[in-house]
């Protein structure tokens with residue numbers, strides 16, 4: 001019997017219990033007859049109607065002191081007390097599995113190190129890309145490569161909102177409410193809208209890809225709140241979708257990491273990734289580009305990744321990931337990287353200042369065009385003095 005405790009019985013935690021119960025036969029087969037048993041559920045609420053309602057406790061020490069508990073599943077969300085509980089569980093010699101990107105992005109280096117010291121696992125497949133296998137494939141299957149870049153649509157809520165706005169004419173608030181009702185959004189959806197969730201996820205992927213701790217506080221982060229339907233329509237006319245991306249690249253100057261909306265050309269498969277789907281393109285020096293695609297949020301897709309980690313532990317595979325803490329911030333200034341901008345302006349001088357660019361005129365005296373490639377800081381200087389309606393980076 002593999003006894004587990006689930007900390008936090010919200011959308012993901014209850015999804016984990018559901019997957020374990022629904023798929024108990026096939027899971028048991030994969031574990032040579034062993035069964036996964038939810039021995040405890042830690043939550044402040046009670047769930048009298050639930051089949052596992054009698055497993056609910058508010059006492060974390062009871063879980064910590066029970067030697068039968070092999071895996072602690074942390075699906076609480078937020079940094080505290082999730083971080084402290086994870087740390088104490090690892091120190092007590094228990095494996096920890098989590099979907100909590102906030103904790104992994106900010107405390108992952110320390111928790112991985114504590115896991116190694118205690119000869120247990122700290123696994124977090126569900127923290128990035130919901131149900132998409134990405135952490136383990138990057139760590140194991142792409143191990144032969146030097147990773148050159150990682151680019152992802154990493155937030156289901158914002159991708160869902162952008163898709164509903166452009167394809168169904170839904171307004172922002174209505175689309176957000178729908179995403180919340182489907183269990184996609186964070187407890188505070190500002191973390192989705194402002195790009196914070198995407199930023200945490202690209203930090204996890206960058207740390208994994210480049211072997212150095214990349215912290216959200218060192219990464220430039222923009223969300224989708226300034227993107228309008230007019231931006232999306234004008235971009236569409238030029239052959240682009242607008243997507244909120246996390247992007248990390250290993251450059252000669254250091255690790256370039258950014259979270260921001262980008263125009264993505266229709267010739268790029270990412271442009272067709274819609275609704276709650278996420279996609280991640282990893283470029284390895286041997287393999288080239290690989291794309292991972294699937295549902296990036298939601299109860300069962302996320303639970304699928306959590307349960308896979310539990311199965312891995314039950315199979316006694318030690319798969320801890322290592323990245324080292326560097327005292328110096330390895331993240332370069334995003335303004336020194338080269339980019340192109342999609343610009344909307346009413347200023348006719350743009351045509352003289354950006355010769356050779358293709359301009360798309362609209363009836364109300366507005367132009368949209370895409371700049372040549374240049375350092376972001378230099379492009380911003382070149383655009384100083386223009387009345388720019390909007391300016392979005394092009395992938």
Ligand code: HSE
Nearest residue numbers: 155156157185186297
């Ligand atoms: N709020 C997150 C999203 C949940 O929408 O992607 C999954 O991490």
